[in-house]
Amino acid sequence: MGRAFHLARLELKRYFADRADLAFGIALPIVLFAVMTGALGENAGFRATMHVADLDGGPLAHRILGQVNDSESISVRRYTRDELADALRRTAILTGFVIPPGFSASIESGIPASIVVEQRGSGGDEGQIVVGVVREAARKAVSAIELRRAIGVLAGDSAGDERVDEVVQQLLTEAHHHPSVEVVTDPMHVPEASELDRLLAGIVVMFLLFSATLSARALIAERRSGTLERLVTTQLSPGELFIGKFLGGVGRAMVQSFLLLGLAFAVLGVAGPLAFAQCLILALVVAATVTSVGLVVAALARTDEQAAFSAVLVTMIMSVFGGTFFPTAGAGWLEVLSRFSLNTYAVDAFMGLFSGTGRLADQELELAVLGGVAITGLVIARTMFRVSSSPLQS
Amino acid sequence: MDTYLQAEALAKRFDGVAAVDGISFVIRTKEIFGLLGPNGAGKTTTIRMLSTILAPDAGDVRIGGHSVIHERDEVRKRIGVCPQELALYPELSAFDNLVFFGRMTGLSGRAAKARARAVLAEVGLEDRGGETVKKYSGGMKRRVNIAIALMNRPELLFLDEPTVGIDPQSRNKIFETVLGLRDEGTTVLYTTHYMEEADRLCDRIGIMDRGRIIAVGTPAELKRQVGDPARTTLEEVFLRLTGRKLRD
Ligand SMILES: Nc1ncnc2c1ncn2[C@@H]1O[C@H](COP(=O)(O)OP(=O)(O)O)[C@@H](O)[C@H]1O
Ligand SMILES: [Mg+2]
Numbered sequence A: 001m002g003r004a005f006h007l008a009r010l011e012l013k014r015y016f017a018d019r020a021d022l023a024f025g026i027a028l029p030i031v032l033f034a035v036m037t038g039a040l041g042e043n044a045g046f047r048a049t050m051h052v053a054d055l056d057g058g059p060l061a062h063r064i065l066g067q068v069n070d071s072e073s074i075s076v077r078r079y080t081r082d083e084l085a086d087a088l089r090r091t092a093i094l095t096g097f098v099i100p101p102g103f104s105a106s107i108e109s110g111i112p113a114s115i116v117v118e119q120r121g122s123g124g125d126e127g128q129i130v131v132g133v134v135r136e137a138a139r140k141a142v143s144a145i146e147l148r149r150a151i152g153v154l155a156g157d158s159a160g161d162e163r164v165d166e167v168v169q170q171l172l173t174e175a176h177h178h179p180s181v182e183v184v185t186d187p188m189h190v191p192e193a194s195e196l197d198r199l200l201a202g203i204v205v206m207f208l209l210f211s212a213t214l215s216a217r218a219l220i221a222e223r224r225s226g227t228l229e230r231l232v233t234t235q236l237s238p239g240e241l242f243i244g245k246f247l248g249g250v251g252r253a254m255v256q257s258f259l260l261l262g263l264a265f266a267v268l269g270v271a272g273p274l275a276f277a278q279c280l281i282l283a284l285v286v287a288a289t290v291t292s293v294g295l296v297v298a299a300l301a302r303t304d305e306q307a308a309f310s311a312v313l314v315t316m317i318m319s320v321f322g323g324t325f326f327p328t329a330g331a332g333w334l335e336v337l338s339r340f341s342l343n344t345y346a347v348d349a350f351m352g353l354f355s356g357t358g359r360l361a362d363q364e365l366e367l368a369v370l371g372g373v374a375i376t377g378l379v380i381a382r383t384m385f386r387v388s389s390s391p392l393q394s
Numbered sequence B: 001m002d003t004y005l006q007a008e009a010l011a012k013r014f015d016g017v018a019a020v021d022g023i024s025f026v027i028r029t030k031e032i033f034g035l036l037g038p039n040g041a042g043k044t045t046t047i048r049m050l051s052t053i054l055a056p057d058a059g060d061v062r063i064g065g066h067s068v069i070h071e072r073d074e075v076r077k078r079i080g081v082c083p084q085e086l087a088l089y090p091e092l093s094a095f096d097n098l099v100f101f102g103r104m105t106g107l108s109g110r111a112a113k114a115r116a117r118a119v120l121a122e123v124g125l126e127d128r129g130g131e132t133v134k135k136y137s138g139g140m141k142r143r144v145n146i147a148i149a150l151m152n153r154p155e156l157l158f159l160d161e162p163t164v165g166i167d168p169q170s171r172n173k174i175f176e177t178v179l180g181l182r183d184e185g186t187t188v189l190y191t192t193h194y195m196e197e198a199d200r201l202c203d204r205i206g207i208m209d210r211g212r213i214i215a216v217g218t219p220a221e222l223k224r225q226v227g228d229p230a231r232t233t234l235e236e237v238f239l240r241l242t243g244r245k246l247r248d
Helices: A002-017 A019-044 A059-070 A081-089 A103-108 A124-155 A161-177 A189-214 A216-225 A227-233 A238-268 A273-300 A304-321 A333-338 A342-354 A364-384 B043-050 B072-078 B094-104 B109-122 B138-150 B168-184 B195-201 B219-224 B234-242
Strands: A048-054 A074-078 A095-099 A116-119 B003-014 B017-028 B032-036 B058-063 B079-082 B156-160 B187-192 B204-209 B212-217
Touching: A002 A019, A002 A238, A002 B094, A019 A189, A019 A238, A048 A059, A048 A081, A048 A124, A059 A074, A059 A103, A059 A124, A081 A095, A081 A116, A095 A124, A103 A124, A116 A124, A124 A161, A189 A216, A189 A238, A189 A273, A189 A304, A189 A342, A216 A227, A216 A273, A216 A304, A227 A238, A227 B079, A227 B094, A238 A273, A238 A342, A238 A364, A273 A304, A273 A342, A273 A364, A304 A333, A304 A342, A342 A364, B003 B043, B003 B187, B017 B043, B017 B058, B017 B187, B017 B204, B017 B212, B032 B043, B032 B168, B032 B195, B043 B058, B043 B156, B043 B187, B072 B079, B079 B138, B094 B109, B094 B138, B109 B138, B109 B168, B138 B156, B138 B168, B168 B187, B168 B195, B187 B195, B195 B234, B204 B219, B204 B234, B212 B219, B212 B234, B219 B234
Parallel strands: A048 A074, A048 A095, B032 B187, B032 B204, B079 B156, B156 B187
Antiparallel strands: A095 A116, B003 B017, B003 B058, B204 B212
16 A cells, blocks of 8 residues: 555656646646636726816815715816817817816806816717716705705895804705615625636636546556556556556645635635635545546547547536536526536535635535545546556456 | 576467467576567567566466466566566656655665665666656666666566667667676576677577577577577578568
8 A cells, every 4th residue: 555655656746747737737727817817807896087177176166076086986087178178189088077167156156057078979988977977976066055045045134144054064964864865786796706706616627627637648658658567567556556546646636726726715815724624625525536537538548649639528528518617507408418517516516615604514415426426437447447558468 | 507487388369369379488597588589579478478467378487486377476576677668757867766666666765765876876877867867868768767677686687678779888888787687696588689689698599480489599509500600690590490581
């Protein structure tokens, strides 16, 4: 048995010595992580700019711009009249705002005044939204002034200005705390987060399967070159040889899992050593499963080319139908097919743990399927395991 | 002289065709025995049966008194096998290869390292043992391939065409190594299709053709069958025996 461990250790040593293997199994998925995270992170929030020439500079204009700037998604950028016109002409911007001179004073004294919107074409989606936000801010600011004037009129001259101010302030504060109409946004973080969860889990599993099945080629090469025969003429039994190769494969997959899962945790911001430990235990089961699939490929394939082809085919089919790139639940026949993919179970189980709340013990079905495949694969691979490429082997 | 290996009526068929067709011969203790024959003669198949890899269809072999069929483990303790192909891990250093195979034969870590250093010196690679085998020349790779077979200090060493396609320098180093091993008491089975190599190196030669051993003897004895040993080559012996040239 000690010999099987030495053999497994050698496999790990060979893994670290093979740069191409490392690049494919670790660097490539890391690059994919980065691309996917970037792609999914982009639509996280809406950001826009209000391009404005404030020719008024009065208190009301100031208040409106302040309000727009305070909104989470829109920032204010100031221009001179000429700069704004120029930017519009160059199509650097599609929507510009001009607050005319005397705007604040005019409104204060009850004479209507406008903020002018200058647009190229429709002004673009972003422009439309900014216009809406500015209109809302203007209405809010102006309504305070109108309210004040209305109360002043109703109270006549008998009430002092101070008293009117006080009432207006009170009403506004009241309205602020208990608005009659309110639009509440309910941020749907859940579906977005789980999309990233799925992709990262999917990439981890896909590359584990890729590496494990592709390593079948190395085993076939060893069978052809005679290292396996040579090992048998030392005192290693074919059984020990098989176990050593299996343990070596599991070791390689665990190195890969440790690095990729660590990175996935960092990207997803999943906290907690407990969640990570559970992920590693799950990774051990997945490693055993993919290694056993790899050994089956090595047992069935006769040539290098057959092995490479089978590895790519198995990995791609399992990954595509296994919910790596898109969810398959509720997708009719796709969901039925997905039940035959290992990746479905592995990805589901990892996603459960990525959420930070799931427990490994709850993933009974997934663990059972993965373990079952691992054992079945090992039995098949062991039965068909050949040390020599000659058809008639002792 | 004692007999170290005794093969009796050894046979192997592949897909109904006899690769080895009932051969019997002995190898004496501490001699270099050559199996000389063209490609496809059955040399490698013979070695694979002698070294417990391939089960014979018929016959048996005793090595150091033990049957390759019934006492495989006893036999495996006594033999070192250097296969025709490079059977090693090119992405690792020669030293790491040696230590690994040494451990597989049952050496402790420390013993395997000490033995690896000694064996590297024996094949003339003591200065370059730390480099990955991938970077070696063909001849150096072959020397590592041989060195691996020496890790367990075998009583009987199988060398299957160890000099195919290598530079003269490595070839000479290999000859030197083989002769040195014989002098230290190792018995060697050496296969080749180069007749001058067999002539120069081997104490006794079995000429093999189409699965059969058609003549056995010292180089001089074999040549005497054709004419004056001093003026005859093994090539001519082969031609006389088979009606064909050795290299086709
Ligand atoms: N594994 C095998 N399967 C089928 N035929 C084989 C196998 N190994 C050897 N042979 C055949 O047996 C014959 C002897 O081969 P081999 O022992 O390799 O000869 P040599 O080593 O003298 O070149 C050849 O005809 C070869 O094609
Ligand atoms: Mg051969």
